[in-house]
Amino acid sequence: MTPLSSGGFPANARDALADEKLQAALVNVRTIFRGNRTRAVAATPEFEALRDAGAAVKRHVVENLDAYLERFIAAAEARGGVVHLCADAASARETIAAICRGEGAKLVTKGKSMVTEEIGLNPYLESQGFTPVETDLGEYIVQLRGEPPSHIIAPACHVKKEQVAETFRAAHPHRPAERDLSTHEALLAEARAELRARFLSADVGITGANLLIAETGDAVLVTNEGNGDLTQSLPRCHIVVASIEKLVPTLEDAATVLRVLGRSATGQAASSYTTLSGGVAQPGERGGPAACHVVILDNGRSAMLGGKYEEMLRCIRCGACINHCPIFAAVGGHAYGAVYVGPMGSVLTPLLQSLEEARHLPHACTMCGRCAEVCPMKIPLPDLLRRLREETHAAALTSARSRMGLRLWTFLAQHPSLYRGAGRLAAAALRLAGRRAGALRRWPLAGGWTRFRDLPVPQGGGFVARAYRGDRTGRAAEGDGADGQ
Amino acid sequence: MTAPSPLPRRVALFATCLVETFRPAVGFAAIKLLRDAGLTVAVPPGQTCCGQPSFNSGDREGAKRLAKRVIAEFEDYDAVVVPSGSCAGMIREHYPALFADDAQWGPRAARLSAKTHELTAFLVDICGIETVEVERSASAAYHDSCSARREMKVLSQPRKLLASVDGLELREIDEPEECCGFGGTFCVKNPEISGHMVEEKAKAALATGADMLLAGDMGCLLNIAGRLRRMGSAMEVRHVAEVLAGDTQTPGIAEPEE
Numbered sequence: 001m002t003p004l005s006s007g008g009f010p011a012n013a014r015d016a017l018a019d020e021k022l023q024a025a026l027v028n029v030r031t032i033f034r035g036n037r038t039r040a041v042a043a044t045p046e047f048e049a050l051r052d053a054g055a056a057v058k059r060h061v062v063e064n065l066d067a068y069l070e071r072f073i074a075a076a077e078a079r080g081g082v083v084h085l086c087a088d089a090a091s092a093r094e095t096i097a098a099i100c101r102g103e104g105a106k107l108v109t110k111g112k113s114m115v116t117e118e119i120g121l122n123p124y125l126e127s128q129g130f131t132p133v134e135t136d137l138g139e140y141i142v143q144l145r146g147e148p149p150s151h152i153i154a155p156a157c158h159v160k161k162e163q164v165a166e167t168f169r170a171a172h173p174h175r176p177a178e179r180d181l182s183t184h185e186a187l188l189a190e191a192r193a194e195l196r197a198r199f200l201s202a203d204v205g206i207t208g209a210n211l212l213i214a215e216t217g218d219a220v221l222v223t224n225e226g227n228g229d230l231t232q233s234l235p236r237c238h239i240v241v242a243s244i245e246k247l248v249p250t251l252e253d254a255a256t257v258l259r260v261l262g263r264s265a266t267g268q269a270a271s272s273y274t275t276l277s278g279g280v281a282q283p284g285e286r287g288g289p290a291a292c293h294v295v296i297l298d299n300g301r302s303a304m305l306g307g308k309y310e311e312m313l314r315c316i317r318c319g320a321c322i323n324h325c326p327i328f329a330a331v332g333g334h335a336y337g338a339v340y341v342g343p344m345g346s347v348l349t350p351l352l353q354s355l356e357e358a359r360h361l362p363h364a365c366t367m368c369g370r371c372a373e374v375c376p377m378k379i380p381l382p383d384l385l386r387r388l389r390e391e392t393h394a395a396a397l398t399s400a401r402s403r404m405g406l407r408l409w410t411f412l413a414q415h416p417s418l419y420r421g422a423g424r425l426a427a428a429a430l431r432l433a434g435r436r437a438g439a440l441r442r443w444p445l446a447g448g449w450t451r452f453r454d455l456p457v458p459q460g461g462g463f464v465a466r467a468y469r470g471d472r473t474g475r476a477a478e479g480d481g482a483d484g485q
Numbered sequence: 486m487t488a489p490s491p492l493p494r495r496v497a498l499f500a501t502c503l504v505e506t507f508r509p510a511v512g513f514a515a516i517k518l519l520r521d522a523g524l525t526v527a528v529p530p531g532q533t534c535c536g537q538p539s540f541n542s543g544d545r546e547g548a549k550r551l552a553k554r555v556i557a558e559f560e561d562y563d564a565v566v567v568p569s570g571s572c573a574g575m576i577r578e579h580y581p582a583l584f585a586d587d588a589q590w591g592p593r594a595a596r597l598s599a600k601t602h603e604l605t606a607f608l609v610d611i612c613g614i615e616t617v618e619v620e621r622s623a624s625a626a627y628h629d630s631c632s633a634r635r636e637m638k639v640l641s642q643p644r645k646l647l648a649s650v651d652g653l654e655l656r657e658i659d660e661p662e663e664c665c666g667f668g669g670t671f672c673v674k675n676p677e678i679s680g681h682m683v684e685e686k687a688k689a690a691l692a693t694g695a696d697m698l699l700a701g702d703m704g705c706l707l708n709i710a711g712r713l714r715r716m717g718s719a720m721e722v723r724h725v726a727e728v729l730a731g732d733t734q735t736p737g738i739a740e741p742e743e
Contacts, residue, residue: 366668393543452680453711
């Protein structure tokens with residue numbers, strides 16, 4: 001798998017736009033996910049109130065994170081769990097590998113977890129001699145393809161089913177070559193058959209968590225495939241990997257967040273499986289792991305507390321902002337070169353990794369505002385992106401040309417006569433070149449515009465001076481324009 | 486919405502950069518509409534840019550310098566009217582945030598914010614106007630700019646006024662919430678993505694089969710008109726104010742002049 005690089009965004013985006021298979025796959029994201037959410041919200045008259053309640057829960061948690069972390073640890077350990085607090089990706093990876101080693105593990109099954117993508121767990125486990133197997137269908141597909149997920153809740157949304165069939169044929173050579181893999185059902189049946197044996201023979205199961213409940217010490221995982229349950233209940237050891245902001249105070253609060261999560265993510269009132277897991281199998285219980293570990297990752301999050309990006313810690317990873325982002329719809333997830341993609345990713349990547357490396361991402365946005373409109377946690381994503389733009393500007397990470405342009409513009413706009421003169425001059429030049437045609441196919445220094453569209457020719461003459469045309473007392477001339485002051 | 490208190494008596498028009506440079510007709514149409522509503526209209530001569538390009542490019546200090554000029558130039562009027570959801574949104578939504586920690590400019594920004602309106606919303610919501618007395622036999626698709634739709638909550642107002650144009654048949658564009666890809670400097674910083682987005686929007690506009698494409702923001706209009714021309718379409722593209730003011734004799738955006 002090639003390492004992710006958000007610095008390559010401009011080139012990645014160009015490649016993505018030219019990739020016909022990807023473009024065909026992205027149409028589904030745009031239509032299906034958006035339509036499902038719209039219908040679910042329309043069927044939930046109290047949705048706005050739920051959003052407010054959910055956001056309030058998370059706001060409260062973020063403001064009292066230390067207290068809820070302590071409470072969670074106490075509750076989880078009272079049930080036989082072991083909680084590991086990891087400051088960064090490396091310590092989380094090493095902690096998890098040490099647990100696996102202690103279990104004498106070979107095969108490690110995994111439920112869907114973006115945090116394990118964030119810490120680069122799979123390549124690390126492989127390097128340590130373990131065999132991690134993703135069990136979410138989408139994750140399984142991208143793992144076989146040697147790709148990262150392209151979407152936080154739909155990891156393989158960039159591939160069409162024909163590509164999945166090719167992947168399966170290459171990955172499952174022990175199956176008959178002539179088998180029919182032309183339908184979704186056939187692909188699903190094959191993945192299920194392949195994964196079943198892995199579920200049963202795994203030594204350790206690793207799952208992510210959508211929520212950690214402080215009062216009970218439970219981790220909550222939602223899936224639509226039930227793979228999370230098989231991952232966490234069959235092996236003798238279960239490891240939950242979650243980031244610190246997943247905490248909620250109570251079961252009741254978890255229910256509030258889950259009600260907006262499903263609707264925002266996939267348009268479901270509830271995901272097919274909502275599973276709570278906490279601690280080890282108690283005496284008399286018939287299932288459950290003998291060992292349970294909860295790895296809680298910080299990795300830059302506590303540094304966001306109390307700062308101008310704190311609101312991002314409310315994010316519940318529903319993917320609604322991604323599904324509604326026109327930039328994501330155009331280029332898909334891999335173009336971002338990051339684990340987290342779309343609007344939430346363009347905020348998180350510079351904060352969790354490096355502003356310099358991710359400098360393009362906050363600018364890959366038209367500020368259309370649709371992400372904030374659909375965010376169940378009411379995170380003002382465009383405002384956060386704009387703050388990151390301010391940091392790229394302050395750190396001179398934007399292009400010299402754009403910085404020069406801004407300086408010139410700010411200067412002109414502070415001198416109305418010069419500003420209007422420059423505008424009229426530009427308009428006159430454009431009119432000279434193109435008034436007969438109405439629009440120009442190219443124009444010096446306007447290549448970014450004219451590569452994809454004509455440049456409309458201005459009417460010319462300016463407006464303010466003509467409309468005003470007043471004397472120094474502020475009285476405007478009759479007829480042409482305004483009524484003076 | 487019912488009109489609150491007495492009508493503003495002295496209204497200032499903030500024309501915007503793109504109207505100043507590309508399409509003065511929109512400014513004159515706005516003046517006509519405001520005068521027809523019985524208002525006295527001023528065009529403060531010191532006006533230039535609202536500062537949004539600087540603000541959205543991360544140059545907060547540059548944006549503040551331009552915002553202070555706009556505040557000083559416009560704060561003495563009863564209302565500020567802008568033929569753009571985007572520039573109106575900058576003043577209304579973002580000026581107060583720009584000066585949130587400023588004891589002097591903060592309150593001035595907040596006062597200006599409270600009396601700044603997008604043109605069609607001002608006519609309908611504040612002036613209580615529901616109809617215009619003009620005629621145009623054509624079908625028209627109306628494109629909502631993102632800032633008009635989301636920041637300024639302008640959705641029904643332009644449609645209400647357009648519905649009163651004699652002979653005009655209004656059509657809706659599929660996926661109306663989708664951005665056209667203009668995004669200010671986005672369109673030149675991310676040209677391929679912007680080009681892809683405007684292609685989709687132009688196709689959706691053409692799919693309505695309407696004679697005209699209208700919108701309330703010059704940024705979207707220049708973007709979509711430019712793409713329509715590149716695609717070989719002659720669809721007439723205009724700012725909504727032109728149609729409402731009865732000014733459809735001048736060539737549309739990107740149309741040849743005789």
